[in-house]
Every structure is written in C-alpha cells, then in structure tokens.
Amino acid sequence: MKIAVPNKGALSEAAAQMLREAGYRQRSDSKELVLTDEANHVEFYYLRPRDIAVYVGEGTLDVGITGRDMLLDSGARAREVLALGFGGTRFRFAGPTGAGHTVEGLTGQRVATSYPGLVGAYLERQGVKARLIKLDGAVESAIRLGVADVIADVVETGRTLRQAGMDVFGEPIMHSEAILIQRAELPEPMGLELLVRRLSGVLVARNYVMMDYDCPAELVDRASALTPGLESPTVSPLAKSGWVAVRAMVRRAQAQQVMDDLWELGARAILVTDIAACRL
Numbered sequence: 297m298k299i300a301v302p303n304k305g306a307l308s309e310a311a312a313q314m315l316r317e318a319g320y321r322q323r324s325d326s327k328e329l330v331l332t333d334e335a336n337h338v339e340f341y342y343l344r345p346r347d348i349a350v351y352v353g354e355g356t357l358d359v360g361i362t363g364r365d366m367l368l369d370s371g372a373r374a375r376e377v378l379a380l381g382f383g384g385t386r387f388r389f390a391g392p393t394g395a396g397h398t399v400e401g402l403t404g405q406r407v408a409t410s411y412p413g414l415v416g417a418y419l420e421r422q423g424v425k426a427r428l429i430k431l432d433g434a435v436e437s438a439i440r441l442g443v444a445d446v447i448a449d450v451v452e453t454g455r456t457l458r459q460a461g462m463d464v465f466g467e468p469i470m471h472s473e474a475i476l477i478q479r480a481e482l483p484e485p486m487g488l489e490l491l492v493r494r495l496s497g498v499l500v501a502r503n504y505v506m507m508d509y510d511c512p513a514e515l516v517d518r519a520s521a522l523t524p525g526l527e528s529p530t531v532s533p534l535a536k537s538g539w540v541a542v543r544a545m546v547r548r549a550q551a552q553q554v555m556d557d558l559w560e561l562g563a564r565a566i567l568v569t570d571i572a573a574c575r576l
C-alpha cells in the first residue's frame with residue numbers, strides 16, 4: 297500500500313507521530329521523499345498536503361493524510377475514511393474589526409482566499425455572487441494591501457486574525473481536522489483495514505484512560521453507572537470481604553470528574569493509567 301503523508305506544514309509532524317504510534321516506520325530526515333516500511337508492507341510518500349487529495353483522487357497513491365478543508369477545496373475524487381483527531385481548525389470569513397460585514401452582504405465584494413474551491417462552493421450554496429481573489433498564503437495582508445475587502449481562511453487560535461486587526465463574521469464555513477482519505481470509487485486497497493484498525497487504536501489510547509478502583513459490593517451498580525466502560529466494566533472480587541475491584545475505560549477529558557464522583561460515592565484506591573495501545 298502507498299500512503300501519502302504531509303511533508304511539511306501544520307499537519308506534518310503530528311501525522312508522522314500518529315503513524316509512529318501505530319507501529320509504522322517514519323523518516324528521520326525531513327528531506328526524504330519516500331520511505332519503505334518493509335515489515336508492514338507499506339511505502340510512505342511525503343507530499344504537500346494540498347496535493348495529497350489529488351494523488352489519492354487520481355488513484356496513484358492508495359490512501360493519504362490531509363486536511364478535510366483541503367480535500368473539499370481540491371474537488372478530488374477522494375473520500376474521508378477516518379477523522380484523525382489532530383489539526384483541528386475552523387474555516388471562517390473575516391474582515392477589519394468593526395466593518396460590520398455579513399455573508400449576505402458579500403455580493404460584489406472581493407474575497408481573498410487560498411481555498412477558492414471551498415469558498416466558491418459555499419458562496420454559491422448561499423446564493424452570494426462575490427469575486428474570489430486567489431492567493432497562495434498570508435491572506436491576512438490582502439485587505440490592508442487593497443486587493444480584497446474580506447478574507448476567508450483557516451483559523452486555529454485566532455491569533456493571526458487578531459494581530460491583523462480583523463474579526464470573523466458569519467457562520468463557520470466548515471470545521472476541519474486531519475483525515476485519512478482514499479479514492480472515492482475504488483475498492484478498499486489491501487491493508488487499509490489494518491491501517492484503520494491501528495490508527496483507531498491510537499485514537500482510543502489518546503482519548504481514553506484505564507480506571508481501577510475498589511468499592512463496597514453494594515455500591516457496584518451505582519459505581520458502574522459512573523464508569524460504564526465501552527461495553528461493560530470488569531468487576532472482580534477482593535480478598536477483603538464485601539468489597540470488589542472495578543476496571544473500566546473512561547474518557548480522558550472526564551477522568552478527574554469521574555474520580556471525584558466515585559470518591560463521593562465511597563470508592564477508594566482510584567487509579568488512572570494511560571493506555572499505550574489497543575485493538576477494540
């Protein structure tokens with residue numbers, strides 16, 4: 297299987313890290329263009345994230361990692377297989393602070409963007425006829441330099457917009473994150489199922505922790521309701537009579553609250569450990 301991976305930019309390091317955690321070899325030199333992982337029978341091709349949808353859409357490469365916004369912008373015949381949980385951004389309109397722009401009011405205005413496919417399709421759905429000014433990057437400067445009235449761009453923290461004296465307006469055009477893509481109509485390439493299972497394992501290991509605790513046997517139903525696990529918690533007897541040990545997976549983001557609630561209920565020896573890897 298041939299897998300395309302962003303070679304630089306916002307998604308590159310996190311994509312390589314996720315593949316490493318999934319057990320694949322990754323390049324150590326950022327100038328390497330191709331890397332063969334013989335043990336796993338895959339080849340990694342390091343490409344610009346914007347081009348990855350094109351290669352996968354044309355069927356030259358089997359699967360790839362890119363941004364959802366870039367896939368939509370490209371119009372390539374590729375589809376999303378799995379959301380990868382990193383590289384999260386919103387795609388937004390923005391204009392000078394206080395200028396009072398609205399999306400409906402964009403007819404006849406100039407909109408600078410590096411994502412004309414994405415923005416054009418959105419404006420058409422809204423019935424707004426604006427003029428798109430296609431730029432390669434640094435679109436925040438387009439208004440000050442007089443080539444556009446508003447911009448439409450990727451927003452992560454919002455720092456770039458604030459520094460440029462701009463505010464977002466309208467609803468987000470889309471929510472993006474890094475995704476795994478494959479060609480739209482082709483049958484699943486050999487090995488894709490394994491790749492998806494491995495990447496899903498990384499996502500679970502990142503998003504869940506293992507929680508262990510002891511609790512009086514008569515409270516086990518109420519405690520289990522707080523920690524239902526994915527299917528059901530493991531309950532084992534303890535040497536101390538009348539007590540049981542419970543083990544369940546818990547969402548990492550909720551772990552502190554769940555521990556507080558278990559403690560209030562009467563559970564003790566509540567331990568949280570990381571999950572290094574898993575197949576569910």
Ligand SMILES: Nc1ncnc2c1ncn2[C@@H]1O[C@H](COP(=O)(O)OP(=O)(O)OP(=O)(O)O)[C@@H](O)[C@H]1O
Nearest residue numbers: 304305306307363364365366383385433450452472
């Ligand atoms: N802080 C961020 N800034 C820009 N894009 C981000 C950020 N975080 C995640 N992304 C995502 O990364 C992708 C853009 O990647 P990248 O910035 O590497 O491409 P590019 O803008 O074409 O390249 P470059 O910035 O090197 O010219 C998009 O899918 C975007 O949603």
Ligand SMILES: O=P(O)(O)OC[C@H]1O[C@H](OP(=O)(O)OP(=O)(O)O)[C@H](O)[C@@H]1O
Nearest residue numbers: 433434435449450451452453454455456
């Ligand atoms: O909301 P923020 O956290 O500030 O991040 C968003 C900014 O980062 C990206 O620029 P990038 O560094 O990719 O440069 P580019 O505009 O040349 O693509 C994007 O185009 C925004 O300008």
Ligand SMILES: [Mg+2]
Nearest residue numbers: 305306433450
């Ligand atoms: Mg960029």
